[in-house]
Amino acid sequence: MDNLVHASAIVDAGAVLGAGTRVWHFSHVCGGARIGSQCSLGQNVFIGNDVVIGHNVKIQNNVSVYDAVVLEDDVFCGPSMVFTNVHNPRAAVVRKHEYRRTLVRTGASIGANATVVCGVTIGAYAMIGAGAVVTRDVADFALMAGVPARHIGWVSRHGERLDLPRAAHGDGQARCPHTGDVYTVAGGVCTVQTAS
Numbered sequence: 001m002d003n004l005v006h007a008s009a010i011v012d013a014g015a016v017l018g019a020g021t022r023v024w025h026f027s028h029v030c031g032g033a034r035i036g037s038q039c040s041l042g043q044n045v046f047i048g049n050d051v052v053i054g055h056n057v058k059i060q061n062n063v064s065v066y067d068a069v070v071l072e073d074d075v076f077c078g079p080s081m082v083f084t085n086v087h088n089p090r091a092a093v094v095r096k097h098e099y100r101r102t103l104v105r106t107g108a109s110i111g112a113n114a115t116v117v118c119g120v121t122i123g124a125y126a127m128i129g130a131g132a133v134v135t136r137d138v139a140d141f142a143l144m145a146g147v148p149a150r151h152i153g154w155v156s157r158h159g160e161r162l163d164l165p166r167a168a169h170g171d172g173q174a175r176c177p178h179t180g181d182v183y184t185v186a187g188g189v190c191t192v193q194t195a196s
Contacts, residue, residue: 015047020054035072048085050099054106064109068099070116075104078112078130085118105140107157114149127155141183141190155189157181164190 001020008044010029018037023029026044032049033040039053042061047053051065055074059065063077066085071077075163085099100119110129122128122138129145129152138144143153143161149194154162156176163174165183171186180195 042079060112066099067096069102069104071104072106072108072124074107076109078110078114080113081110081117082113082115084116087118108138109159125155125157127159139188139190141192154183154185156181157192 003017004022006025008024008025011029012031014031014095015029018033018035018089020037021035021039023041027041027045029047030049033047033051033064035053036055037149038055039057041059044062046064048065050067054071056073057071057075059077060079062080066083068085069083078166083102084093087100091141092155101114103121103192105122105124107125110128113131115133116130120134120137123140123142125140126138126142128134130189132145132149133147135148141154144150144157151166158163158176158178160176160178164172173182174180174183182193184191
């Protein structure tokens, strides 16, 4: 499948776009970026040089993915959410050698207007609520909300909230109503057993 790059978008020489990836109006992909197949980059999206994006990633309008960010497969970045890449920026101090790597694991979703402070890992299938500020690592399947983001529950791979205790409040099991997969929380870690 061919790529679609809108006439107003800029894809610098050297950038890698996987098959079927779409780059919409006024977006800019820098030459060192590597983007997988079947991705969608909405309007006014910026992708830095040292960025790796997996397959089937959806980046909504007005998102900047700066150097040192890695998005694995099936990640969703909501409108106007923000990644940072320097912990203590100053206009008069050059800190390009101090970029901190940020990793967003497979299937994670980041809500509109959320901020992800550099140097964290967002776990697989985690869900970050709109407007949240992520300042520390997020567990797989964790539901996070607030400023700073706090763990308020668990979600399934399908994105459904699960009736499970939060990490500090015991162990338990729940079933995703859409898939039948069984999720278990033990010792603050959520795992899934796929329905057969």
